[in-house]
Amino acid sequence: MRGVFNQALLEIAKNDDRIFMVLADIGYGEIEPFAEAFPDRFFNVGVAEQNMTGVACGIAMEGNIAITYSIANFPTLRCLEQIRNDACYHNVNVKIVIIGGGLSYGALGMSHQATEDIAIMRSLPNMVVVAPCDFAEAIAATHAMIAHDGPLYYRCGYKKEPAIHKKAIDFKLGRAIQVRDGTDAAIIFTGTIGNQAAAVAEELEKDGIHCRLISMHTVKPLDKECVIAAAKETGGIITLEEHNASGGLGGAVAEALLDAGVQPKKFLRLAIPDCYVSLVGSHEWLLDQYGLSAPKIEASVRRLLAA
Secondary structure, three states, X not given: OHHHHHHHHHHHHOOOOOEEEEEOOOOOOOOHHHHHHOHHXXXXXXOOHHHHHHHHHHHHHOOOEEEEEEEOOOOOHXXXXXXXXXXXXXXXXXXXXXXXXXXXXXXXXXXHOEOOHHHHHHOOOOOEEEOOOXXXXXXXXXXXXXXXXXXXXXXXXXXXXXXXXXXXOOOEOOEOEEEXXXXXXXXXXXXXXXXXXXXXXXXXXXXXXXXXXXXXXXXXXXXXXXXXXXXXXXXXXXXXXXXXXXXXXXXXXXXXXXXXXXXXXXXXXXXXXXXXXXXXXXXXXXXXHOOOOHHHHHHHHHHHHHO
């Protein structure tokens, strides 16, 4: 997905000279085409993410669109004060792009895993939080990111995520996309974990369990109408995210339902437990260890519906 993002950004930048990239000495193998095409709009500040964010804010305050870009949690947690005080407080066009959210960098350990980022970013006023699930959403989200006026957090996938959408999508910030219909339950996911959700829905369908599958690509602002409809029209809601259970998509969905006075028949949050990920291994192995592989998700959904 990172390659798709960078290609889409390059094409947009050819027709919009307001777009700048500010990096902290990372991204090689993907960002060279932008650097070569627009050397005057590309800055590598070195391994200094706080400075990266400050520079980006200055560029944005001159009427431009500044993209900061790095892996996992480095453009967020390491420079959170600058994001809060500079980008969000001034409500400027700084777009924070991370590569490989959740457990994508599993072999590198918890220092390279972004498992609290959605909770933190969605707590910041003026910040929009986006996590596309496949290439189609990634391209559409890149265009939406540039069109949006204000700070935005873009949680980009890492490698060759499988397609979830089988046809053209109508992508709008703050509007979920229904991948498939169903009334037995609604699985609401965000980000690349959606490929596991799609596999689960396919397996359950074989046993006559029809799950509504919803891509909540924008966690903030949340599509509350979609969430409320799912609670009223299905036998239960399951939220699925590659993120800590605290403060992420599941929390946002629960907040929306309680605020609206709507109680789903059943409710289950599937996420990384509220702990530091101490295990080290491949992305796929870690998903299974924390109950987020398709077989483990399917078992959890079946238990909920049978209860």
